[in-house]
Amino acid sequence: MRILVTGASGWIGSASVTELIAAGHQVVGLVRSDAGAAKVAALGAEFLHGSLEDLPALHAAAREVDGVVHLGYVHDFSRMDDAARIDRAAIETFGDALAGRGGPLLIASGTLGLARGRVGSELDQPDPAVHPRVANAAHALALAQRGVRSIVVRFAPTVHGAGGDHGFVAMLAHIARQRGVSGYLGDGANRWPAVHRLDCAALVRLAIERAAPGAVLHAVAEEGVATRDIAHAIGDALGLQTVAVAPEHAAEHFGWLAAFYGADAPASSAVTRESLGWTPRQPTLLADIAAGHYPGD
Numbered sequence: 046m047r048i049l050v051t052g053a054s055g056w057i058g059s060a061s062v063t064e065l066i067a068a069g070h071q072v073v074g075l076v077r078s079d080a081g082a083a084k085v086a087a088l089g090a091e092f093l094h095g096s097l098e099d100l101p102a103l104h105a106a107a108r109e110v111d112g113v114v115h116l117g118y119v120h121d122f123s124r125m126d127d128a129a130r131i132d133r134a135a136i137e138t139f140g141d142a143l144a145g146r147g148g149p150l151l152i153a154s155g156t157l158g159l160a161r162g163r164v165g166s167e168l169d170q171p172d173p174a175v176h177p178r179v180a181n182a183a184h185a186l187a188l189a190q191r192g193v194r195s196i197v198v199r200f201a202p203t204v205h206g207a208g209g210d211h212g213f214v215a216m217l218a219h220i221a222r223q224r225g226v227s228g229y230l231g232d233g234a235n236r237w238p239a240v241h242r243l244d245c246a247a248l249v250r251l252a253i254e255r256a257a258p259g260a261v262l263h264a265v266a267e268e269g270v271a272t273r274d275i276a277h278a279i280g281d282a283l284g285l286q287t288v289a290v291a292p293e294h295a296a297e298h299f300g301w302l303a304a305f306y307g308a309d310a311p312a313s314s315a316v317t318r319e320s321l322g323w324t325p326r327q328p329t330l331l332a333d334i335a336a337g338h339y340p341g342d
């Protein structure tokens with residue numbers, strides 16, 4: 046297939062480009078800078094200069110391909126509503142371009158906030174009113190009724206790997222370096238799911254090839270890693286003491302990350318493994334931290 050990939054220069058996107066090309070697909074990566082173009086070209090993909098906000102260009106590009114993998118996102122926490130609006134417009138545009146053609150439209154979502162007090166699954170349908178991004182996923186799934194093979198991949202909040210993760214665990218390592226201790230909140234028994242970046246890429250490729258219209262998939266290799274264990278692994282890797290941080294000092298110690306760090310958010314991927322034959326094969330989160338991939342710079 047010929048696939049347009051947005052976010053092709055990103056953490057998950059660049060791995061997905063490599064995986065798709067290795068499987069024999071042709072990739073056109075959307076990029077917004079010369080550096081992004083050089084990165085995508087080095088992976089063996091074509092590139093198209095453009096922004097997620099240039100809807101006519103997105104429409105024209107999607108008309109020229111068999112499917113779209115939409116992994117680009119404006120990760121600006123100061124304009125979250127704006128980011129979700131841009132994402133929604135891009136999804137609508139891709140839906141219009143692919144309508145009636147049966148090609149895949151894969152979009153990214155997350156597992157955080159899926160279920161309270163239990164393990165979240167692919168069958169959970171979060172209330173679209175909770176967050177505009179949840180509504181975007183519901184909107185994408187509904188495109189199946191218009192002849193689009195729409196697929197939502199909910200990524201674990203920790204997509205780890207070597208060289209360049211800038212997500213939550215990288216931020217925790219950075220905070221640990223700044224504070225001189227590696228902290229967890231309360232008793233640290235709360236869990237976060239995790240998945241390796243290369244296992245994500247394998248799932249994206251399988252989904253493009255095999256997922257049914259309207260599929261919800263979980264990129265989750267480890268159902269839940271206790272945040273206490275994450276903190277200990279960071280402390281050991283950085284040669285720092287690991288300490289419990291009392292909830293009343295959470296915001297002071299962890300900044301805005303405190304709101305997420307205390308959450309217990311295990312998620313399963315049983316449906317995804319069963320339906321696509323996806324088997325995560327890469328190192329675990331704690332192994333990646335122990336390997337020194339989170340220097341906290």
Ligand SMILES: NC(=O)c1ccc[n+]([C@@H]2O[C@H](COP(=O)([O-])OP(=O)(O)OC[C@H]3O[C@@H](n4cnc5c(N)ncnc54)[C@H](OP(=O)(O)O)[C@@H]3O)[C@@H](O)[C@H]2O)c1
Pocket residue numbers: 051052053054055056057058075076077078081095096097098115116117118119120153154155156199200201202203204212213
């Ligand atoms: N990584 C995780 O732990 C995680 C967890 C759950 C969900 N997700 C979701 O999975 C998707 C991929 O995540 P990621 O970690 O790979 O993200 P990332 O590394 O931050 O990459 C984001 C990509 O989007 C591109 N982009 C941003 N704004 C753009 C714009 N206005 N126009 C065109 N391109 C734009 C970036 O291009 P530049 O290279 O030019 O900046 C980059 O290629 C995102 O939707 C993310 O929210 C990720």
